[in-house]
Amino acid sequence: MEKAIGVFDSGLGGLTAVKELAALMPNENIIYLGDTARVPYGSRSPETLIRFAKEDLSFVLRQNVKAVLVACGTISSVALPILKKECPVFVEGVVGPAARSAAAKTKNGKVAVIATNATINSGAYRKELSSIDNNIEVFEKACPMFVPIVENGYFGRDNAAAKIIVSDYLSEVKRSGADTVILGCTHYPILRPLIADFLGPDVNLVDSGKEAAKVICEKIKADGLCSDSENLGGHTYYVTDEPSGFVNLAELFLDRKIGNEVKKAVLTEENI
C-alpha cells in the first residue's frame, strides 16, 4: 500500500489541516490521530505535553507514513524540536509555516498571535517571527476558552456567549493595531467568522493548519514522494477515546462523511 501522510492533534482541531491537505493532494492517503482521551492539550505543562507528543508521534510512525504534520499548535510550539530530532521522516508543525505566511502578509509590521495558554507561554511564534524579521512587532494573547467553545458547539456566528468571549480575548488584539493575526491553534478556523466579524475586514487571518499543509505538500512534491495519481486518497482516523463521540463534530470540521473510517488507537509509553 502507498505510504500515507500522518497527521496528529490533541483532538478535532487538526482536522482543519486535514481538510486543506486533502484539497491540495487528493490522491494521498492520510492517517489522522486525535488524542481524544486526553484533549485539550492547551492547558497542560511542557513536560506532560512532550510525553503526550512522543506517544502520539510513535503511534503515527507505526502506520507506514512518509511525512508527518503536527496539526496541533500546542505540540508544535512546545515539542517540535524534540520530535524533529527523533523522527525518521519529514515532520513539520504549524508554527514555522504560519509565522512565514504572516511575515509575508503584514504591511504595518504588527502581527498578533492568538493561541492556547501553553503555546503563548512557550513564546514559539514570537521567536519564529523575530527570526524571520526582527522588526516585526509581535502581540500575543492566550484564548483558553476558544477550544471548549468549539468542542461544545458554541461557534455559531450569532452565538451570544461566543461573541462576548471573542470580544473579551480580542479587544487587546484589536487595540494592538496588528494588521495580521495568526490563528495559532487548529481549532480556531472554526471560529473564523466570529473572529473576522470582531476584528473587521482589514485584518488578515492566517490559518496555521492550512499553511502547514502547504509546506507538507511542497516537501512531498520536492522529494518525489507523491502518490500515484490513480490512488483514491484513502483516509483513516484514529482516536484514543471511543470513535462514536468523534464522528459528528469531525464531519463538521472536515465537511465530509467519515463514519466508517474511524478506529480506536491505543497509545503506549514506548518512545520513538
Added chain:
Amino acid sequence: MEKAIGVFDSGLGGLTAVKELAALMPNENIIYLGDTARVPYGSRSPETLIRFAKEDLSFVLRQNVKAVLVACGTISSVALPILKKECPVFVEGVVGPAARSAAAKTKNGKVAVIATNATINSGAYRKELSSIDNNIEVFEKACPMFVPIVENGYFGRDNAAAKIIVSDYLSEVKRSGADTVILGCTHYPILRPLIADFLGPDVNLVDSGKEAAKVICEKIKADGLCSDSENLGGHTYYVTDEPSGFVNLAELFLDRKIGNEVKKAVLTEENI
C-alpha cells in the same frame, strides 16, 4: 502516621468536597488526587473513564488510606460499582448521597440533575432517585460548558458570558418545575451564585460533594476510625500534571493556602 481519607477527582472540582470534609473533620489527614493531565472527564466514554478511575483509585490506595471519597460526579456515575467491588476500604461517590438528600428535600416530587455529558448519559442519578422513591419525577440536563467556564475563570456573578451559558442550559430546568436541583458535578458549586440567581430563591440546590463528605464522615465515626483529636489534619495534594498550574485555582476552591502541599503523581496502568 495516622491513616488518611483519600479523595480523588479529574482535576479541581473535588476540592469543593475536600473543603466540606475538612470542615466536618478538621483532625483528619486528607490525601487528594487530581488527574490534571487528563481533565476534563465529563466528555470521555465509559470505557476510558473506567480505565482512568482504576488508575486513580490504585494511586490513592497506595497512600495509606482508611476510606475513599470519589469526588467526581462523572466517575461516581460511570465507575463506582466497579470500584466498590475492587476496593479493600470503604469507598463512596457523590451520586447516592446527593440523590438521598434531594429526595428528602423535594416537596413537589420534582428533582432536576445537572451534570456532565457522561454523567447524564449514564442515567446514574435517575436510577438512584427512582430506587429511593419511584414517584419522583427526574429531569436531567447535561451542561458541558460548566467545567470549562469554571476552569477558565468565567464564574463571576456578573460575568456576561457565564450568565448566558447558565441561562442556555438551565431554562429547561426552570421550566421543568423542579423544586430541587442536584449539582451533579463537583465543579458546579463554584457556579452556585450564578445558578441560584437564575433559578431563584425557591429552588433547593444540592451540593453533591458536600453530601458525599457527610456520608464519609458518618461512616468513619460509625466504624470507630476517627483520627486522634490532637492530630492537626494534614493535607497532601497530588496532581498528574505540574503542580504549579494547580495551586492558584485550588486555593480559590478550598479557601485556604496549599502552596507547599502539592506534589506530582505518576499513575500506572497497574490495576487495583
